[in-house]
Amino acid sequence: MATFRFLHAADIHLDSPLHGLARYEGVPADDVRRATRAAFDNLIRFACDQAVDFVVIAGDLFDGDWKDMGTGLYFARAMGKLAAADIPVYLLAGNHDAASVLTRQLPWPPNVHQFGSRRAETHLIEALGVAIHGQSFANAVVTENLAATYPEAVPHHFNIGLLHTALVGHANHYPYAPCSIDDLLAKRYDYWALGHVHDHAVHSEQPHIVFPGNLQGRHIRETGPKGAVLVDVEDGAVTALNHVPLDVMRWSRVEVDCGGATSLDEVNAAIRTTLGRHHAELADGRPMIARVVLTGQTVLAGILHDSQASRRDEARALAAAISPELWIEKVQLEVTALDNRTSLTGAPEDFLALFAEAATAPDLAQLLKEEFDAFLIAAAKAGEPGDRDLARVVAQGDWPALLATAGAALGARLSGATD
Ligand SMILES: [Mn+2]
Numbered sequence: 001m002a003t004f005r006f007l008h009a010a011d012i013h014l015d016s017p018l019h020g021l022a023r024y025e026g027v028p029a030d031d032v033r034r035a036t037r038a039a040f041d042n043l044i045r046f047a048c049d050q051a052v053d054f055v056v057i058a059g060d061l062f063d064g065d066w067k068d069m070g071t072g073l074y075f076a077r078a079m080g081k082l083a084a085a086d087i088p089v090y091l092l093a094g095n096h097d098a099a100s101v102l103t104r105q106l107p108w109p110p111n112v113h114q115f116g117s118r119r120a121e122t123h124l125i126e127a128l129g130v131a132i133h134g135q136s137f138a139n140a141v142v143t144e145n146l147a148a149t150y151p152e153a154v155p156h157h158f159n160i161g162l163l164h165t166a167l168v169g170h171a172n173h174y175p176y177a178p179c180s181i182d183d184l185l186a187k188r189y190d191y192w193a194l195g196h197v198h199d200h201a202v203h204s205e206q207p208h209i210v211f212p213g214n215l216q217g218r219h220i221r222e223t224g225p226k227g228a229v230l231v232d233v234e235d236g237a238v239t240a241l242n243h244v245p246l247d248v249m250r251w252s253r254v255e256v257d258c259g260g261a262t263s264l265d266e267v268n269a270a271i272r273t274t275l276g277r278h279h280a281e282l283a284d285g286r287p288m289i290a291r292v293v294l295t296g297q298t299v300l301a302g303i304l305h306d307s308q309a310s311r312r313d314e315a316r317a318l319a320a321a322i323s324p325e326l327w328i329e330k331v332q333l334e335v336t337a338l339d340n341r342t343s344l345t346g347a348p349e350d351f352l353a354l355f356a357e358a359a360t361a362p363d364l365a366q367l368l369k370e371e372f373d374a375f376l377i378a379a380a381k382a383g384e385p386g387d388r389d390l391a392r393v394v395a396q397g398d399w400p401a402l403l404a405t406a407g408a409a410l411g412a413r414l415s416g417a418t419d
Pocket of ligand 1: 011060094096196197198
């Protein structure tokens, strides 16, 4: 049997929007909007550079019905480039681009072979001794086991099963065209080119049962390198299988341990360090969109929860200093307060530290002002003799002075130095 290489892609979701960057000062909106096309451009260029013998696309090439003909015309041009390089493409429709979902059509170049949705079909590439079996989704919701009715393997050929399926199920994906690994093994094909699940996964190596994952992450649940799988076949056996990153922007979830932090400066320092390391290790030269997740037990838990918008703005500023192409989608708070015993013994010191910090940190002072304004005004009006100074600075709205005074008074009370 012949020696050849092919590219296996799926879940390209052309022209799908990227979620989570709306109204973000400085984000290049055009690049974000074009990301799925730019990743597909990478795939076309890679296929030509590697001179692959053919490309298979296992469903969800499109994200849904085209808003206009632009999406289809873009795809037709991309296929024209593969045609010029003599590379045929075999594709089927998944739940997002099922026959019933797409109301518009265009004639594809003759190098594009699309599987029908009425029954499983087989396309042969005789020059390579390859048989490709597949069936498109007729509707968005396919609950029957499509693989069960796929044709028998063609003898003396390298048999590829192209299928859009959730297998026996996946937490993040609808259970469409369900089937088991055993169902697939029973067909005695040489390679199952699957689509639908957006994470790259190799479920079997004898024969190969592979999800390439989607081509371009589109939101924070699609993190890490995204791309396609390059498969080398020699004399009927797979000799190499490589996941090739082709994405143009990369999503990442960055956990920052704030355990033990006692000031917002320490939290910011932890964000800066962790984000910087993460970016250096995982961005791979691409723009990166990160979600910062603050974790750990800290006395600052309450403050962090109350100042989420400031945290996001500060994280965005810290990110910009690491790289102008590092964006913060969101700061998520998973910090917890210290348990009661710890906070009882820790409170006075931490509370004083907070006041001390607030005197020189405008953000924190503002936050405390919002929290305590009403209380302090009421306290000042109560007119206790010892609170004269407090009453004066409250009246003047002199917050740095107020914090220093309140902090000193509080310290004195907590240490029992006053009666
Ligand atoms: Mn999909």
